[in-house]
Amino acid sequence: MSNILRTSDLSKRFQKTVVLDHLNMIVPEHSVYGLVGPNGAGKTTTIKILMNARQPTEGMAEVFGRDSRKLSPEDFTQIGYVSENQQMPEWMTVEYFMNYLKPFYPDWDVVRAQELVRLFELPPDRKIRNLSHGMRMKAALASSLAYRPRLIVLDEPFTGLDALVRDELIEGVLECAEGATILISSHDLSEIESFASHIGYLDRGRLQFSEEMTSLVDRFREIEITLANPSPSPISWPAAWLNTEQSAALVRFVDTQFDQERTIAEVHRLFGNTHQISVNPMPLRAIFVTLAKAGRKAA
Amino acid sequence: MRQALHIFKKDVRHLWFEIAVVITVVVAFAFTGARRALWLVDPATNRTAAWTLVLILLPLAWWTLIARVIHDEALPGDSQFWITRPYSWKSLLGAKALFILTFVNIPVWLADGVIVRAYGLPLGAEMPGLLWSQVLMAIVFILPIAALSALTTGFVQLVFAILTPCVIALGLAIVAPEVVLGGFLGGLDWVKTYYLFLVISVAASAILVWQYAMRRTAAGRSLALAAGILAVLGMTLIPWSVAFRIQSWFSKQRLDQSLVHVDFDSRNRWLTRAVIERGDRVRIELPLDIAGLPPGIIAKPEGFSVHLQGPDGTVWQANQLLAGKMGQRFSLEAAVDGAFYRKIKDEPLKVRGSLYMTLFGNRRTVRVPFLDRSVLVPRVGVCSATGGVHRQSYFLICSSAFRFPPVLVSYSFIPSAKEAVQDVWSSTEPRRPISYSPFPAEPGISPVSQDFTFSTVRVPLSEARVDTLEPLAHIRRNFEIDNLRLGDFEVRPAPVSP
Numbered sequence: 001m002s003n004i005l006r007t008s009d010l011s012k013r014f015q016k017t018v019v020l021d022h023l024n025m026i027v028p029e030h031s032v033y034g035l036v037g038p039n040g041a042g043k044t045t046t047i048k049i050l051m052n053a054r055q056p057t058e059g060m061a062e063v064f065g066r067d068s069r070k071l072s073p074e075d076f077t078q079i080g081y082v083s084e085n086q087q088m089p090e091w092m093t094v095e096y097f098m099n100y101l102k103p104f105y106p107d108w109d110v111v112r113a114q115e116l117v118r119l120f121e122l123p124p125d126r127k128i129r130n131l132s133h134g135m136r137m138k139a140a141l142a143s144s145l146a147y148r149p150r151l152i153v154l155d156e157p158f159t160g161l162d163a164l165v166r167d168e169l170i171e172g173v174l175e176c177a178e179g180a181t182i183l184i185s186s187h188d189l190s191e192i193e194s195f196a197s198h199i200g201y202l203d204r205g206r207l208q209f210s211e212e213m214t215s216l217v218d219r220f221r222e223i224e225i226t227l228a229n230p231s232p233s234p235i236s237w238p239a240a241w242l243n244t245e246q247s248a249a250l251v252r253f254v255d256t257q258f259d260q261e262r263t264i265a266e267v268h269r270l271f272g273n274t275h276q277i278s279v280n281p282m283p284l285r286a287i288f289v290t291l292a293k294a295g296r297k298a299a
Numbered sequence: 300m301r302q303a304l305h306i307f308k309k310d311v312r313h314l315w316f317e318i319a320v321v322i323t324v325v326v327a328f329a330f331t332g333a334r335r336a337l338w339l340v341d342p343a344t345n346r347t348a349a350w351t352l353v354l355i356l357l358p359l360a361w362w363t364l365i366a367r368v369i370h371d372e373a374l375p376g377d378s379q380f381w382i383t384r385p386y387s388w389k390s391l392l393g394a395k396a397l398f399i400l401t402f403v404n405i406p407v408w409l410a411d412g413v414i415v416r417a418y419g420l421p422l423g424a425e426m427p428g429l430l431w432s433q434v435l436m437a438i439v440f441i442l443p444i445a446a447l448s449a450l451t452t453g454f455v456q457l458v459f460a461i462l463t464p465c466v467i468a469l470g471l472a473i474v475a476p477e478v479v480l481g482g483f484l485g486g487l488d489w490v491k492t493y494y495l496f497l498v499i500s501v502a503a504s505a506i507l508v509w510q511y512a513m514r515r516t517a518a519g520r521s522l523a524l525a526a527g528i529l530a531v532l533g534m535t536l537i538p539w540s541v542a543f544r545i546q547s548w549f550s551k552q553r554l555d556q557s558l559v560h561v562d563f564d565s566r567n568r569w570l571t572r573a574v575i576e577r578g579d580r581v582r583i584e585l586p587l588d589i590a591g592l593p594p595g596i597i598a599k600p601e602g603f604s605v606h607l608q609g610p611d612g613t614v615w616q617a618n619q620l621l622a623g624k625m626g627q628r629f630s631l632e633a634a635v636d637g638a639f640y641r642k643i644k645d646e647p648l649k650v651r652g653s654l655y656m657t658l659f660g661n662r663r664t665v666r667v668p669f670l671d672r673s674v675l676v677p678r679v680g681v682c683s684a685t686g687g688v689h690r691q692s693y694f695l696i697c698s699s700a701f702r703f704p705p706v707l708v709s710y711s712f713i714p715s716a717k718e719a720v721q722d723v724w725s726s727t728e729p730r731r732p733i734s735y736s737p738f739p740a741e742p743g744i745s746p747v748s749q750d751f752t753f754s755t756v757r758v759p760l761s762e763a764r765v766d767t768l769e770p771l772a773h774i775r776r777n778f779e780i781d782n783l784r785l786g787d788f789e790v791r792p793a794p795v796s797p
Contacts, residue, residue: 048377051382051383052382053377053378053382053383054377055515073385073386073387074385075385076383076384076385076386077385079383081383083378085378086378086379086380087376087378087379087380088380089371089380091313100305100309101384103301103302103305104302104305104384104385104386105385140380
């Protein structure tokens with residue numbers, strides 16, 4: 001699997017504010033990569049640098065193996081980009097907008113474009129300025145899927161949308177993006193956990209981790225230990241254990257590198273005999289809450 | 300090219316209203332401009348208010364259209380839909396240039412042609428001016444606003460970007476006018492103007508290409524600021540002697556001026572003065588004689604530099620532009636410091652200097668009868684003369700296309716009766732300052748400039764005449780005066796009686 005997007009030590013500063021701090025991220029081809037993180041983590045900045053809408057302060061971003069600062073019009077014929085705060089040509093009707101964009105793309109599929117307009121229930125003769133936020137996002141998405149882009153970049157596409165519109169958009173993307181690589185950013189994990197194949201967690205400009213969804217879910221476990229005898233807290237907790245809590249004979253933590261044998265051995269090393277060890281898999285949301293809390297605590 | 304046309308069509312569709320406004324104003328411009336040509340015959344056609352209104356509305360309509368078309372794909376920012384679409388910057392810039400050419404340049408070019416023709420000026424002969432006026436229009440009216448639009452996201456930002464330097468320039472013009480405008484260089488002033496044009500065209504073109512190719516707005520804005528500073532500095536600091544050198548380089552020297560020389564006018568030595576003035580200043584006056592001029596050639600001193608040196612090596616230098624009259628004799632005037640004067644006044648002084656002058660010749664006279672019809676006057680344009688009510692007032696009006704005539708023009712009215720005075724009104728001095736610009740057009744919206752004179756002397760007149768003198772060479776001649784004792788020529792002002 002080759003890499004469609006890649007950043008190497010990518011940094012961005014706005015005067016003294018560090019927005020991206022030596023970001024190294026790889027998005028494999030054909031993946032659905034969810035870039036998540038709290039507001040202000042640097043997701044939009046990363047995407048804007050990848051799309052050559054902003055310049056990096058240091059480091060490099062590559063799209064299709066090419067420096068993003070040198071993306072050509074030909075490269076953009078293979079990229080579909082939709083952003084929540086994109087400025088659209090307000091005066092155009094939906095139909096004119098689609099027709100206007102058609103000559104820019106050699107692979108524009110007229111039938112598919114019409115299907116997308118129908119699928120998203122877009123009113124063709126309505127001006128973009130008169131569309132609701134959800135409709136505008138649909139129009140932007142329809143115009144970005146009609147040419148079967150190799151790469152689809154969605155920056156917070158679901159912000160401010162109701163659940164129904166969000167589901168329609170997700171359906172639309174998944175139906176029409178067969179074989180494409182998708183990079184989707186969101187501050188709300190639940191928006192993307194159902195269909196992301198890879199996940200990257202960005203916090204304060206740093207990528208905390210980036211991996212396949214399945215391995216992420218496999219390595220996070222919530223552990224609860226009932227000790228045989230109350231014992232004092234260890235002087236130092238293992239680095240992979242987050243949100244550690246201990247009260248008398250009860251110990252709770254999240255193991256971020258869970259391995260049945262190694263984790264249990266570590267518990268016995270630190271606490272001696274235990275009465276009970278309960279290991280619970282974590283939903284994605286809980287994993288991110290844990291990470292966010294740990295990040296804030298570290299900060 | 301296909302993409303550029305596609306974007307162009309989109310812009311036409313979007314901005315049809317603004318285009319309609321511009322075309323309407325241009326049609327009004329052509330109509331009122333052409334009608335004004337008839338005002339000598341029919342004064343009712345001279346609708347000054349309408350013409351003034353059109354001259355104000357036209358640039359406003361152009362600027363609005365230019366800003367709107369560029370802001371349609373605004374360049375600063377990172378959220379515009381088009382920046383992540385397969386736009387080629389060359390196509391986008393080409394589309395905008397095509398749009399401006401189609402709806403700004405071509406309509407006004409045609410309107411200029413209509414107006415020039417209405418004045419009876421020959422279109423073929425005026426073609427260089429017609430074309431050059433479009434170049435100037437691009438530099439003055441299009442490029443600056445296009446560049447500023449490329450650095451702004453919308454109308455509010457643009458207005459702010461225009462007003463800020465205007466307010467600064469206005470403030471400077473009030474506090475220190477020479478900083479903004481520099482000194483007026485007379486016929487050489489076009490050098491400063493074209494310096495400004497050069498800065499504008501280079502900076503604005505660079506900003507446009509840079510912004511369309513790179514969209515690095517901060518750098519573009521820095522370039523605009525640097526260009527503004529460079530323009531003000533140049534306008535302030537270009538000395539007239541440099542302007543004169545540039546003028547000499549540009550002008551064809553169509554005259555053998557090898558024998559022309561400048562000397563101290565020893566026959567009029569008594570005209571030498573050292574006038575003690577207030578504020579511890581002394582005005583030195585030195586009569587100079589311009590000799591060796593070919594027949595029919597008149598010299599006009601444009602400026603001088605002079606270097607006074609006492610026996611002990613004390614030096615005073617002066618460098619001055621002149622607005623003097625034409626003639627073979629010339630009195631150089633320079634103010635020196637009182638302390639310097641007192642030190643050297645009784646010493647034999649060595650004077651070294653250079654006189655910069657323009658040589659005029661090729662005098663031509665064209666007769667203009669009072670026939671309510673235009674007469675072609677070479678290098679001027681067309682002139683027409685008419686008698687007023689009861690033949691008591693006589694008018695002469697000359698129209699020139701795209702610039703004031705590049706020659707010295709003087710007018711005279713000739714009486715019909717032989718016993719009357721020879722020239723009722725005449726002048727060998729030009730009616731207005733000449734510009735030595737070698738270019739066939741001057742900046743401005745109106746394609747025709749007019750000069751107007753009249754006679755109210757109660758004698759019947761037979762005709763009017765237009766005399767022209769052509770600048771043939773711009774030369775510099777050095778002169779030297781030795782052993783000049785200024786104290787011998789000292790003049791003290793008479794004491795003011797209480």
